[in-house]
Amino acid sequence: MKRLMGWLFDAYAQANALTVWLIDEEGMAHRLTDRLRPSFFVSGTRAELHQVCEWITRAGLPVRLKRAERRDLFARHMLILLEIQVLIPSQYALLVHRIHTTFPSLTLYNADLSISQFYFFERNLFPLAYCEALANESNVIVEIHSDDSRWALDYGVPPLRSMVMQLEGGTPNPNRGQSAPLEITYNDRTYQLPNEDERTTVEWVNAHLTRCNPDVIITRWGDSFILPRLVQAAQRHHLPLHLNRDPNCRTQMRPARSYFSYGRIVHKTMSHTLFGRWHIDLNNAFILDYDLEGAVEVARLTQQPMQQVVRVSSGTGISAMQVATAYHNGYLIPYQKSEPEEFKTARDLLTSDKGGLTYQPITGLHFDVAELDFASMYPAIMARYNVSPETIHCSCCPESRVPEIGYSICRRERGLVPETLAPLIQKRLTYKKRLKQTTDVNEKESYRRRASAQKWLLVTCFGYLGYKNARFGKIEAHEAVTAYGREMLLRAKDLVEERGFRVLHMLTDSLWIQKPGTSDGEYELLTHQIERTTDLPIELEAIYKWVAFLPSRVNPYASVPNRYFGAKRDAELKIRGIEARRGDTPAFIRAAQIELLEEMAQADSRVELAARLPRLLEMVRAYEYQLRAGQVALEELAFTFRLSRAPQAYVVNNLNAIVAREFMRRGVQLEAGESIQYVVTNYRAKIPRERVRAMEFIGEAKNYDAERYVQVLARAVETILTPLGINATMLTDWQKKTLLSRSLQARVVGNPEREYWGPLFEDST
DNA sequence: TCCTCACGGGG
DNA sequence: GTGTACGTGAGGA
Numbered sequence: 001m002k003r004l005m006g007w008l009f010d011a012y013a014q015a016n017a018l019t020v021w022l023i024d025e026e027g028m029a030h031r032l033t034d035r036l037r038p039s040f041f042v043s044g045t046r047a048e049l050h051q052v053c054e055w056i057t058r059a060g061l062p063v064r065l066k067r068a069e070r071r072d073l074f075a076r077h078m079l080i081l082l083e084i085q086v087l088i089p090s091q092y093a094l095l096v097h098r099i100h101t102t103f104p105s106l107t108l109y110n111a112d113l114s115i116s117q118f119y120f121f122e123r124n125l126f127p128l129a130y131c132e133a134l135a136n137e138s139n140v141i142v143e144i145h146s147d148d149s150r151w152a153l154d155y156g157v158p159p160l161r162s163m164v165m166q167l168e169g170g171t172p173n174p175n176r177g178q179s180a181p182l183e184i185t186y187n188d189r190t191y192q193l194p195n196e197d198e199r200t201t202v203e204w205v206n207a208h209l210t211r212c213n214p215d216v217i218i219t220r221w222g223d224s225f226i227l228p229r230l231v232q233a234a235q236r237h238h239l240p241l242h243l244n245r246d247p248n249c250r251t252q253m254r255p256a257r258s259y260f261s262y263g264r265i266v267h268k269t270m271s272h273t274l275f276g277r278w279h280i281d282l283n284n285a286f287i288l289d290y291d292l293e294g295a296v297e298v299a300r301l302t303q304q305p306m307q308q309v310v311r312v313s314s315g316t317g318i319s320a321m322q323v324a325t326a327y328h329n330g331y332l333i334p335y336q337k338s339e340p341e342e343f344k345t346a347r348d349l350l351t352s353d354k355g356g357l358t359y360q361p362i363t364g365l366h367f368d369v370a371e372l373d374f375a376s377m378y379p380a381i382m383a384r385y386n387v388s389p390e391t392i393h394c395s396c397c398p399e400s401r402v403p404e405i406g407y408s409i410c411r412r413e414r415g416l417v418p419e420t421l422a423p424l425i426q427k428r429l430t431y432k433k434r435l436k437q438t439t440d441v442n443e444k445e446s447y448r449r450r451a452s453a454q455k456w457l458l459v460t461c462f463g464y465l466g467y468k469n470a471r472f473g474k475i476e477a478h479e480a481v482t483a484y485g486r487e488m489l490l491r492a493k494d495l496v497e498e499r500g501f502r503v504l505h506m507l508t509d510s511l512w513i514q515k516p517g518t519s520d521g522e523y524e525l526l527t528h529q530i531e532r533t534t535d536l537p538i539e540l541e542a543i544y545k546w547v548a549f550l551p552s553r554v555n556p557y558a559s560v561p562n563r564y565f566g567a568k569r570d571a572e573l574k575i576r577g578i579e580a581r582r583g584d585t586p587a588f589i590r591a592a593q594i595e596l597l598e599e600m601a602q603a604d605s606r607v608e609l610a611a612r613l614p615r616l617l618e619m620v621r622a623y624e625y626q627l628r629a630g631q632v633a634l635e636e637l638a639f640t641f642r643l644s645r646a647p648q649a650y651v652v653n654n655l656n657a658i659v660a661r662e663f664m665r666r667g668v669q670l671e672a673g674e675s676i677q678y679v680v681t682n683y684r685a686k687i688p689r690e691r692v693r694a695m696e697f698i699g700e701a702k703n704y705d706a707e708r709y710v711q712v713l714a715r716a717v718e719t720i721l722t723p724l725g726i727n728a729t730m731l732t733d734w735q736k737k738t739l740l741s742r743s744l745q746a747r748v749v750g751n752p753e754r755e756y757w758g759p760l761f762e763d764s765t
Numbered sequence: 766t767c768c769t770c771a772c773g774g775g776g
Numbered sequence: 777g778t779g780t781a782c783g784t785g786a787g788g789a
Contacts (some may be wrong), residue, residue, distance in 0.1 A: 112777090259778045264771080266778085308777080316777055336777070355781055376775090452776060459775050463779025470779075478780075508774090553785060560784065562773070577784080582772060641771065652769050652788055715786090 001142070004030055004133045007158040008125055008146075009215070010276055010305065012249075013090040013115040019246060020119075020141065021276050022133060023158040023215065029245065031276065032133060034141040036089045038118040040096055041068060041081040041109040041332060049082045052103055061095060062087045070109070073331045073390050073416060073472065081109070081332075089115050109332035113323065120303045121327045126150055127299040127306055128157060150300050151423050153430055157296060162186065163214035165205075165226060173283075174225045175269075176668050176696050182226065186212040198233040202241060205230060209242040216278045217243070223281040224269035227251065231272070245276030258673040261313060265644050267673025273307040285310040293446060294453030301424065301457065314456040315464055318420075321457070322472050325420045337469045356508030357486040361549035363559040365723040366504055367605065369514050369566070370523060371574075372496075372530070373541040374488065376425065376455070377509035378462040380536045381484045383422045388415020389465065389474035402480045403487040409480065416472055421461060428454040485509065488534040495530055505549060507561055512547065542568045545604050548723035550578070565720065567601035579716045586712070588636040592623045593716045600720070609724065620717050627713065628706045637704050638677040638695055645672050655680065658688045665689075666697075683708040 006022035009029065013019075017033045024030065042052055053065055068083035084099070086092045096111045120126050123144055131146040148155060164185040167174055174180070182193040182201065186208070193204060219226055227243070231251055234241035243251055256270045269284050280292075299309045302317040303324055309317070319336070326333050374380065381387060385402075386409060392402075394410035402409055431451040438444055464470045466478030485508065492511055493503055499522075501513040523540050530538045547566030552558045563577035573594070579585045580593040596616055603609040626632055641656050647664045650657035659678045663670050670676070677695040683705045685691045693701040 114777090254777095257778085261778055263773090263780075263782090304777095312777060313779090315779055318779095319777085358783090448776095455776060460779060465779085466781085467779045473779085475780095562783070563785095577773065584771065644770070650770085654770075654786090654788060656770080 001137075002135055004032075004135060006030065006131065006133075007156075008127060008129045008131050009158065010278075011116045011119050012275060012305075013092070014246075014248065015090060016088040017140075018089055018115070018119055019275070020133075020144075021245075022131065023160070025159070027159040027161060027215075029215065029276070030139075031246065032135050032139045032141050034119070034123075034144065036115070036119050036122065037064075037085050037087055038089060038092050038110075038113070038115065038122075039083050039085045040092075040111040041070060041083055042099065042103070043079055043081050043107040043109065043332075044103075044105075046080075048103070048106060049080075052082055052099065052106070055102060056084070056099075059098075061098075062091065063095065070332045071330060072109075073326065073334075076390065079332070089118075092118075109334060110327075112335055113327075113333065114305075116305050117303060117320070117323070121324065126301075126303045127309075128155075128296055129300070130156065150303070151427055153427065153434075155300075158215075160215040161212065162216040162218055163208070163212050164218050165222060166220040167226070168192070170220055172696065174221055176663070177666070178696065179225075184208050186214065199237045199239065202230065202234045202237065202239045206240070206242045213245075214277065216280060217274070219279065219281045221281065221283050222279060223271045223284040224256070227272035227279065228253070228270065243277070243279070244274045249275035256671065258671050261315070264642060265673040267643075267671050268311070271311055278307050280307070280310050286313060291449060293449045297450040297453045298457065301454070313460070315460040315467075318457045318461045318464060319471060321420050321424070322416060325416055326472070329416075329419075331416070334471050336471050355482050357489050357506060358508065358561045359503075359506035361505035361512070361559045361561060361564065363549050363551045365546055365548045365606070365609075366512075366514060366544075367546045368516065368518075369504060369512050369544045369547045370518065371541040371544065371547075372492065372511045372513065372527065372538055374492075374509040374534075375537040375539050376428075376458050377485055377488075377536065378481050379421050379425055379458040381481050381488070382461070382465075383418045383425055384535055385480075385484055386410060386415050386418050387465075387477050387480050387484070388417035389472050389477045391415040391418075392474060392476045392480055402483050404483045405479055407476055407480060417461065417465070417477070421458070424454060424457060428458070488536055491533050492530045492538065495533060496526060499526060504547075505561070505564075510541070542566075542572075542574065544568055544574075545571075545601070546609070547574075548720075550719070550722060563719075565597060567597075567603075571598075571601040573597050573601055578719050584639055584641050585716075586637045586639055586709075588623075588627075588632050588709070589712055589716050591636075592619075592713060593720060595619065596717065596720055613724070616721070620713075623713055624710055627709045630703060630706065632704070632709075634679050634698055634701065634704060635695070637679050637709060639680070640675060640677050642675045643670060643672050646670070653688060655692050659692050659694050662689050662692075662694060663696075668696075680705045680708045 004022055004024065006024035009021040009023045011018060011020045018036045020032045020034050022030045022032065042049060056063060056065060064085040064087065066083040066085065068081045069078045070081055071077070072079050084095070086095055092115060096108065100108060125131065125146055129146040129148040131144055133144040134142045136142055166183060168180040168183050172178055181196070184191045191208060193201060230241060252273045254271045256268060258265050258267045271284060273279055295306065295310050298317055299306045302309065302320040304317065304320050323333055391410035392407050394408055397411045398408050400409050400411045401407065428451050431447040435444060435447040435451065462481055465473055465481065466475055467473050489506055489509065489511070493506060496511065496513050497503060501515045503511060503513055505512040527538050527540055544566040545568070548564060549559055550563040552560045565573065565575045565578060567573060575581050575597065578593070580590045596619055599612055599616055599619065600609060603612055643660055647660035647670055650660065655678070659676055660670060678692045679698060679701060680691065681693050681701050681704060682690050
């Protein structure tokens with residue numbers, strides 16, 4: 001018998017047991033096995049369940065049958081069920097599938113969890129939990145337990161050995177034509193592949209894997225290019241390939257897919273995951289947003305294996321947390337539906353425009369403005385007001401009503417969603433508090449990363465309530481959250497107005513308010529009062545020297561809610577909706593716009609802004625000169641866009657479609673959801689494909705179209721100078737030197753709010 | 766003028 | 777192993 005202490009690294013079904021990997025303090029990896037008998041449930045009439053039993057007995061399936069009573073979350077009462085305990089965990093999915101296809105009319109529960117989820121739930125464990133295991137001579141776990149908790153604020157991570165595998169040069173997508181030789185890096189040394197011969201390549205990779213014995217293989221384009229090629233080469237030459245640490249396992253491939261998420265098509269390439277070792281492809285990972293430390297936090301919180309965490313969206317994460325809560329509380333877990341898109345019903349259309357509250361801001365430039373933000377408003381509402389799919393329309397609390405829409409909502413029993421969210425909100429709050437208190441740079445970074453990863457789980461939780469394929473979703477719960485949101489924002493509005501503030505703008509969870517001479521103490525008092533009336537946390541997000549709310553480009557007399565920018569007291573910028581915030585804007589244009597705004601952010605008043613106008617105009621002239629002189633690097637000028645469909649499906653022949661089709665013409669297959677970058681080479685060229693060049697083929701481009709980029713720059717400049725009351729004629733005149741900047745300044749100082757002078761460059765509209 | 770198409774948000 | 781909705785602006789036809 002031996003005793004092992006270490007971090008839980010991996011767990012998966014293998015043969016008739018479970019393989020569990022622990023990594024100890026010295027960085028040694030230990031392969032153990034454990035027993036697991038996951039159960040799923042069948043619901044039906046007594047006769048139907050009897051039929052299932054008979055069929056299973058006749059088929060001689062490796063299961064144990066029991067009668068069980070469990071609660072259905074929505075039914076809120078006990079159901080009599082048939083429990084099917086699977087004796088061989090690796091056959092769980094297969095057995096579920098057989099029962100499902102043989103008895104398609106019966107409802108199954110707990111039928112689509114992963115084996116690792118079952119294991120974590122049953123043993124009260126999670127990825128990277130610090131555990132103590134007792135194992136016998138055959139490495140079979142006799143006992144395993146952990147004092148570590150998903151809610152622990154401070155935790156250690158194992159000392160992981162990593163190997164980097166990429167193609168020389170790193171970044172360009174090798175699936176689009178240009179490849180490069182493979183290179184491997186570990187222990188601060190990089191090794192280049194000696195030659196391209198397939199047999200040599202496989203043997204060379206094997207040698208390095210054996211020598212380094214990494215816990216993690218970090219790649220660029222490993223999922224879609226390097227690993228599939230290695231696997232194929234090894235197969236062709238009948239060679240072993242030591243990517244997996246577990247000698248009995250083969251690399252698991254999942255095919256590429258495009259799916260609809262966040263209102264757009266996302267493309268995920270095929271994936272290749274390993275056993276006993278992690279493969280993380282930086283080009284196929286969501287962790288790019290919050291890095292490895294955030295991913296570890298999410299793996300621990302959501303109880304999903306690390307290789308999965310880095311490849312799936314945070315929606316999957318919060319859904320997994322809800323499943324964990326349900327399992328822990330003994331609720332039956334319904335299937336994750338996957339219904340295809342359907343047409344909207346009239347009811348959907350009716351309720352669709354009742355989301356967050358949006359105000360029409362008062363257009364123009366405002367000085368000394370405060371912004372108040374409800375902190376994580378929607379998650380806070382779900383937790384505080386007990387909004388959950390099963391608490392809506394409850395029959396036990398008819399007195400408790402959701403504002404405006406009047407649904408009853410349970411007060412007696414805490415819902416699944418609030419129960420899942422509450423500790424997460426609390427943990428994040430503590431990290432944010434520590435973030436402010438600590439002076440240690442590393443600690444700060446650590447808290448920031450974890451809090452940021454948690455933020456994503458919270459944000460997507462709300463969306464999941466309204467998602468028709470969610471396990472625990474209900475559109476009425478979704479509506480209830482936004483109804484509470486509108487109610488609380490309006491309560492805050494009433495309160496600030498009572499105290500003499502002018503409300504300039506409101507947007508879902510934020511208010512921009514103004515009252516000359518307000519002290520910091522009064523703001524603090526104000527937030528406390530709002531918190532008392534709404535029972536939700538609200539923060540003074542910023543005090544702005546000035547903030548500009550933009551008019552609509554279509555209708556200059558109307559304001560738009562989502563396009564604004566401002567300078568905080570410390571000159572920090574806040575920018576929303578304009579070119580610099582958009583992912584499709586070329587870096588050069590973004591940098592120019594931000595630099596101009598930074599110059600403006602130095603000004604405290606309208607007079608000071610006017611005084612900086614000559615400098616601003618000089619800066620614009622300098623950018624323009626750089627463009628025309630051909631001094632700007634092509635990378636800085638690349639437009640980025642994401643394909644929403646197959647290249648041939650585009651109806652309008654704009655630049656995006658032309659680039660996409662150019663890839664097709666060159667034999668590169670592009671899928672919906674893939675991202676493309678290109679430079680405009682000759683905007684007015686007769687032959688469409690000469691107008692643009694994709695970054696992959698940028699070597700063929702002689703030059704960029706300076707005139708076109710000047711035009712794009714002009715529009716970005718116009719966006720930010722509009723609130724200063726500068727119009728097209730004025731700027732064109734200035735360019736022609738017929739108007740002195742002195743008179744422009746006079747216009748800025750004299751510009752009343754709401755006033756709008758029309759577009760900046762006449763020929764740009 | 767109408768239609769097509771891409772993006773934002775939360776940090 | 778997949779949030780929703782809509783509003784906005786650019787540009788082609």
